[in-house]
Amino acid sequence: MVSINYAFREICCKIVYYGPGLSGKTTNLIYIHKKAPPQTRGELISLATDADRTLYFDFLPLDIGQVQGFTTKFQLYTVPGQIYYNATRKLVLRGVDGLIFVADSQEAKLEENIESMHNLVENLNEYGYDLKELPMIVQYNKRDLEGISSIEELERILNPRKLPYFEAVAFKGIGVFDTLKSISNKVLDKARSKSEPEKKDKKELVSAVAQQHITTPAFARAEEIEIKSPQGSIPVMDNDKDVEEKVHYGSGLKDDAGKTQVSNEIREKEKEISVEPVKPKEILEKKEELGDQEKIKGQNLIRNQEEILKDMLKIKKTMDEMALNQLPVKIHREKIAFSPEEKVMVSPMLKQKKTKPVRIGFLRKWFEKITGRR
Amino acid sequence: MQEENLIIYEEQIEKIDRALIKLIKGAEAKCALxxxxxxxxxxxxGFTHSLDTTALAALLAGSFASTREIARLVGEPEFSVLFHQGKRDHIHISLVGERSILVVIFDDRTTIGMVRLYAKECGDELVMVLGQTTREKKKEEKTIDSDFAASAEERLNDIFKEES
Incomplete structure (x- = not known):
């Protein structure tokens, strides 16, 4: 997921180049590294074998500077393409925000491309990521070679979902930046739409969002499900915090009215959006009643937990104070004194111990035994 | 479904920084990330100026991820502490909560025991601070605008103007 750091005003996205072995993933990165202005790029780190095959990942941080007051950073990773390295390949996918599938256009490599695509889906599924939700771009690399498949054929076989694709010759830089720009656009769009209200009240919006996902692209979606608070439009994050606080920490005392209004509005929106016929009113009402009861139960439970947590915190605080006053740590530190002559840590306990002569005798015996000398 | 975005607020960072400083002073470490x-x-x-922290972070996370996989293969749920020993500097890596890793770099002025002790304490503190993400309200924070992606693309276009 995209990391947003408000303290440093930083947004950080992880983009992974995926694809079969020798399809040009690392070449993409090398080209970007070569051509990017020095102030934007970090060091290209390559964890490769002696034969320059990626072993774990290549990593290139790219800092594109301020965008609307946020320092925007991309972290570009490649995976090892060889089938053998699936364990490490899978690890690189963790927390991915955007994927670029680099396919080898050569006819002979078609099989490998398909296999890699299957492997990608498999690995994503294991992490529980939904391929449909993940921004993804396909890059058909090595278009300058002979004996390559036609774009139509590649599209038909590798890209049935009709994702955006780019033709590329990575080592010459053709298509490399177009691919990067396109994925960054998709990723940031997704990050923004994720921080919009649609994720806030999950229970209520799940169905609406699910329906939307089938038909509407991300950018169109976010606008439609904008939630208005009683005071009018409120910034995204506030809304998030308010609702979440109520749901999770049971401080529903503050403005319940506001909340119900918000959720009502969501429900209305949901109705507007839903294409299928709305369920009978009675069922809806029943559901709401049940939902409220559950919520109250949950709130009480959480409130209790919170009290316990507070008590525990108090205890911990006093214990910390006691610990500071009673110096168990200090005593520990005095015991281990630093002796400058020996340049090693010597505890006084060890110093007092005398060396046992028996041990030396044993060593001598052993020496005699193996050398046969006296 | 993907995990939600990681969002860190200013007060959290302040608290985290304070905890890290306490750790560095207590354990006499060089730096903590x-x-x-x-x-x-x-x-x-701490003393991080001479370090490429971005790369360090990525590599450490990678190393931690692979260790975790090793743990899984030998039937452990997770190796929660990792320690790299060098000639001068050593690195102590420990898991904090579910999503973050505390990295302490130290040299021979202190001992691994001290670092472990303070890292454990600091880790517990950080878990609480990070747990507050969803609790704390943030009123005036500027959020990502709808045309953020477009602005970013413009910026990318500027940077790679002559290339494409």
Whole structure:
């Protein structure tokens, strides 16, 4: 997921180049590294074998500077393409925000491309990521070679979902930046739409969002499900915090009215959006009643937990104070004194111990035994 | 479904920084970093100027991820502490909560025992601070605008103008 750091005003996205072995993933990165202005790029780190095959990942941080007051950073990773390295390949996918599938256009490599695509889906599924939700771009690399498949054929076989694709010759830089720009656009769009209200009240919006996902692209979606608070439009994050606080920490005392209004509005929106016929009113009402009861139960439970947590915190605080006053740590530190002559840590306990002569005798015996000398 | 975005607020960073400083002073370490499991650097304290912390964070996260996989293969749920010993400097890596890693770099002025002790204490504190993400309200924070992606693309276009 995209990391947003408000303290440093930083947004950080992880983009992974995926694809079969020798399809040009690392070449993409090398080209970007070569051509990017020095102030934007970090060091290209390559964890490769002696034969320059990626072993774990290549990593290139790219800092594109301020965008609307946020320092925007991309972290570009490649995976090892060889089938053998699936364990490490899978690890690189963790927390991915955007994927670029680099396919080898050569006819002979078609099989490998398909296999890699299957492997990608498999690995994503294991992490529980939904391929449909993940921004993804396909890059058909090595278009300058002979004996390559036609774009139509590649599209038909590798890209049935009709994702955006780019033709590329990575080592010459053709298509490399177009691919990067396109994925960054998709990723940031997704990050923004994720921080919009649609994720806030999950229970209520799940169905609406699910329906939307089938038909509407991300950018169109976010606008439609904008939630208005009683005071009018409120910034995204506030809304998030308010609702979440109520749901999770049971401080529903503050403005319940506001909340119900918000959720009502969501429900209305949901109705507007839903294409299928709305369920009978009675069922809806029943559901709401049940939902409220559950919520109250949950709130009480959480409130209790919170009290316990507070008590525990108090205890911990006093214990910390006691610990500071009673110096168990200090005593520990005095015991281990630093002796400058020996340049090693010597505890006084060890110093007092005398060396046992028996041990030396044993060593001598052993020496005699193996050398046969006296 | 993907995990939600990692969002860190200013007060949190302040608290985290304070905890890290306490750790560095207590354990006499050189520096301490808090890294997200995906390799994003959250914050850092101590002598980090000579370090490429971005790369460090990514590599440490990678190393931690592979260790975790090793743990799984030998039937452990997780190796929660990792220690790299060098000639001068050593690195102590420990898991904080579910999503972040605490990295302490130290040399021979202190001992691994001290670092472990303070890292454990600091880790517990950080878990609480990070747990507050969803609790704390943030009123005036500027959020990402709808045309953010477009602005970013413009910026990318500027940077790679002559290339494409």
């Amino acid at each position: 808090l890294v997200d499991k995906d390799g994003h650097l959250i914050t850092r304290q």
